[in-house]
Amino acid sequence: MFTAFRESGAPISLYSKRWSREELELERSKTTFFCGNCKGRLILKLGNTQAWHFAHHPDSLCTHNSRRETDVHIKGKLLLMRWLHRQGYHPLEEHYIKGIKQRPDILVQMEDKMIAFELQRSALSSELFMKRQNSYLAAGIETVWAGLPPPQMKYYGVIPSRQLDNFLIRNLPVKHSIYLDIQHERWLMLTDFMYLSPKKVFAVPHFISLDKPPACILKLNDSTSHLPKYTDIYFSLWKKQIRKKRLHVYLSYTPVEKRMNRLFLQHRLNLNYFPAVAALPLKSNFNFFTPPYWWQSWIILTIINGKPLNSVVRLSETAELLYKEVKLGCFHTRPFGVHPKEKTRESAGEYLDALTLFGGVAQTHPGVYRIKSHINLYKQLDTLCNDDEYVLNKFKERLCGK
Ligand SMILES: [Zn+2]
Structure with missing residues (x-):
């Protein structure tokens, strides 16, 4: 997790500013950190490879004791927390929603809506996905599913079919899917999916910086479709594919x-x-x-x-x-x-x-x-x-x- 309380009771958050290692080491030497939920002690982890975070003692029974999360997942969450915070929102990390027994990666109120961000690393079964999706829906919470990491594009817009997470594709208002690119600290949105071959699909990639407001990925409309601009690229690929089959x-x-x-x-x-x-x-x-x-x-x-x-x-x-x-x-x-x-x-x-x-x-x-x-x-x-x-x-x- 990215927030804790000092002995004085003052909160500290790792996403609200870009801390330096020295600053955090100083904090660590001055105080002990506590969990806001169970009041148990937290350890500030300043690893070289992992994103810096607070951790419970492994034996802790606290519901905020993070499951064994991967480094990529922690980094992704930190990026999103920072992004939402900078845009003036108050994101909650791993907030447990009792009514539906779900713990979204990030829950945030935007205007009059509650939005849950879920970072998804591997393909879920579509049953499990629908179940979670429906329970959020029943609680009046909108969900944004973001894949992690983005699929690899060898050639502009061409994606290996097995790397495309079909369950992430949303139909409305235009067909699209969203990925978080941790390495470049940006979103990748895919639109205009077109069939290429059993092994490849074509999609128009949109790279969206994390300096942009959430509306860029949340408020889409029909003009998000860009296929006409990419018709030449797609048609030349399709022509090649047909020639191959002939x-x-x-x-x-x-x-x-x-x-x-x-x-x-x-x-x-x-x-x-x-x-x-x-x-x-x-x-x-x-x-x-x-x-x-x-x-x-x-x-x-x-x-x-x-x-x-x-x-x-x-x-x-x-x-x-x-x-x-x-x-x-x-x-x-x-x-x-x-x-x-x-x-x-x-x-x-x-x-x-x-x-x-x-x-x-x-x-x-x-x-x-x-x-x-x-x-x-x-x-x-x-x-x-x-x-x-x-x-x-x-x-x-x-x-x-x-
Ligand atoms: Zn705790």
Whole structure:
């Protein structure tokens, strides 16, 4: 912990100013420190590697006796306490909230709201996360979950999929997640998540200094989305990925590839021949772990091309069938925010809308489409590569509103 009382009863806090080692050693030689909760003795730890803090005797039964926290966690908390204090707030560290039996890392009142900051080092199970999230909600406390440490970006905006903490992603008002970067003493906010490959995702990084007020991470709005600025970067990455899949030599198959290969074989095709319009870089591709060229191909092969021309395709039916594939374990959704059923509906809807751009279907009413032409599956590989280029350019124009 970062606060204690001197023998005189005067409080001392390690975050309200930048103490020097000499100053604190002097304090330590002059007085004994006590816990405000149990009145027990506290030891001021001035380690070389750990963030300086007060600690109870290991045997202490005090509820403020910090669990075995990692150094990173202590450093993170200290940074946040300092940040909130400098901004004029009165943060409470590890304050026990009896009613819901929770002890948030930091609890702070901001205007008329209580906000709990939770620093999360490793991926929680989504059940545990929801349980904690809901108990805070029931107590009228807003939570800010911040990951620790931020994922590594090898290339601008490209993040290894396994490093992205899906449970940290919040849907409102825009999809985003927050990390605390202790090393550089700043926030990292990620927005505009886009699918890249089974191993990588793209997200727009925002580096926010700890000199900025909390509103920078708490009061987001739609203008926080910056994808249009990064369209070129994302599209060139996506183009590369599609090209790779066109030329990929399959020596073994993942379960979804095995399943899709059976479907393609019914049309005497192999997996390199997915239609160009089955690799559209939709925002909602991110809803899936499964690569978009597989679930989009599935919609074309089984629904669009599976029905006679001029027949009706309904979004509700398409979404239902896609969700059935998810339930059967053929396709996998990404675990964040809303229920998988809503994710499949969003993706199916965005996809059918996008297909109207390329003449495959026409929308007749909201959520109702008519099949105008079947998608031609029998093309040479070099033609498909040209199609990819054409489709991506057309799609990019739409995204940029040209
Ligand atoms: Zn105590």
